[in-house]
Amino acid sequence: MIAGELNPTPRFLMGPGPSDAHPRVLRAMATPLIGHLDPQFIEVMNETRAMLQEIMRTENEMTFAVSAPGSAGMETCLINLLEPGDEALICVNGVFGNRMADIVERCGAKLVRVDAPWGEIIEPAQVRAALGTCRPRLVAIVHGETSTGVCQPLEEIGRLTHEAGALFLVDAVTSLAGVDVRVDDWGIDALYSGTQKCLSAPPGMSPITLSPRAMKVVTGRKTKVQSWFLDLNLVASYVTGGAKRSYHHTAPISNAFALREALRLVLEEGIEARFERHRRIHGLLRDGLEELGFEFVVKTEHRLPQLNAVRLPAGLDDATARRRLLEEFNIEVGAGLGDFAGKVWRIGLMGCSCTENHVNMLLAALRRIMAQA
Ligand SMILES: Cc1ncc(COP(=O)(O)O)c(C=O)c1O
Numbered sequence: 001m002i003a004g005e006l007n008p009t010p011r012f013l014m015g016p017g018p019s020d021a022h023p024r025v026l027r028a029m030a031t032p033l034i035g036h037l038d039p040q041f042i043e044v045m046n047e048t049r050a051m052l053q054e055i056m057r058t059e060n061e062m063t064f065a066v067s068a069p070g071s072a073g074m075e076t077c078l079i080n081l082l083e084p085g086d087e088a089l090i091c092v093n094g095v096f097g098n099r100m101a102d103i104v105e106r107c108g109a110k111l112v113r114v115d116a117p118w119g120e121i122i123e124p125a126q127v128r129a130a131l132g133t134c135r136p137r138l139v140a141i142v143h144g145e146t147s148t149g150v151c152q153p154l155e156e157i158g159r160l161t162h163e164a165g166a167l168f169l170v171d172a173v174t175s176l177a178g179v180d181v182r183v184d185d186w187g188i189d190a191l192y193s194g195t196q197k198c199l200s201a202p203p204g205m206s207p208i209t210l211s212p213r214a215m216k217v218v219t220g221r222k223t224k225v226q227s228w229f230l231d232l233n234l235v236a237s238y239v240t241g242g243a244k245r246s247y248h249h250t251a252p253i254s255n256a257f258a259l260r261e262a263l264r265l266v267l268e269e270g271i272e273a274r275f276e277r278h279r280r281i282h283g284l285l286r287d288g289l290e291e292l293g294f295e296f297v298v299k300t301e302h303r304l305p306q307l308n309a310v311r312l313p314a315g316l317d318d319a320t321a322r323r324r325l326l327e328e329f330n331i332e333v334g335a336g337l338g339d340f341a342g343k344v345w346r347i348g349l350m351g352c353s354c355t356e357n358h359v360n361m362l363l364a365a366l367r368r369i370m371a372q373a
Helices: 023-029 039-056 070-081 095-106 124-131 155-163 212-219 232-239 253-269 271-291 318-329 356-372
Strands: 062-066 087-092 110-115 138-142 167-171 190-192 206-210 307-311 344-348
Touching: 023 253, 039 062, 039 206, 039 253, 062 070, 062 232, 070 095, 070 138, 070 167, 070 190, 070 206, 070 212, 070 232, 087 095, 087 124, 095 110, 095 138, 110 124, 124 155, 138 155, 155 167, 167 212, 206 212, 212 232, 253 271, 271 307, 271 356, 318 356
Parallel strands: 087 110, 087 138, 138 167, 167 190
Antiparallel strands: 062 206, 190 206, 307 344
């Protein structure tokens, strides 16, 4: 059997990711392949690292994109920094904190959890109290919790973490390039992100950065990292080896081209201007949704502009309305997860999906659907 020609209906991606990719990014993906050790590709890796350092606001040498999606960045950080028997303090207020907790247990490390209700931040006082009961190797937290729309303040928790002699690990999959992320100023020792959210590149790579302090832990391990592919001691010679780079794995060349172009677009726009655009367009969406009877899950001061978690107005059926948005209007929005299933939508305004047109289209479609409900 030969499948038909691939021709999916174009969609407007306004869910929790992936977001719409810029035509320049898609064109970059169609660039003819070169070898992954070709000097021209090594130059692409060097340029990508320099641009990532600028966007993450870090001078960390160990800054590169893992050849796999955000979960692989998460796993890379945790499994390289933890050895069996270590303690790890994980902050959980949504799906992705839970995923980190799961990985910690798979590392054979001792999990200490700090929990907050979904839709709320983790309070620094909770972390301070927990640090009084354990001596963790690291404290990990999600900056932009995609399951709830919470933007977690980081600085004070980072300070408490360092006072306790631990490493500070941050999930910036949804936050990077949509709200401010300052790796060096905020004392972040390890951070991972994803390409398919506010960077607006296709999914499939995970930009990460590790401080020299974190890399000292990685190179000083007593035990081998349990994953060969994600062992930073082995990856290092490929990603930061300069002209002497040696083969580790075959990099996803086309995704790397796409990421490079996406980073160029971020820097051309300007990081601050990009944050301002996300805030401004979020304001338009918020006003329109509130007029239609949607209610935000998260308090104003802790909202991510790029991920809007809203409770549905009475009378609007979750599955029917999302199906109509997709089938009749080609607009994708995200369903609620866990306790939010059936009650909450997650509306993304990430990168190239964060425009006034996207908001106007969605609001017009919702008005039509709600008038007919
Ligand atoms: C906050 C957060 N962390 C981690 C991930 C995992 O990333 P991926 O789905 O690219 O593996 C996601 C994906 O949605 C996320 O939103």
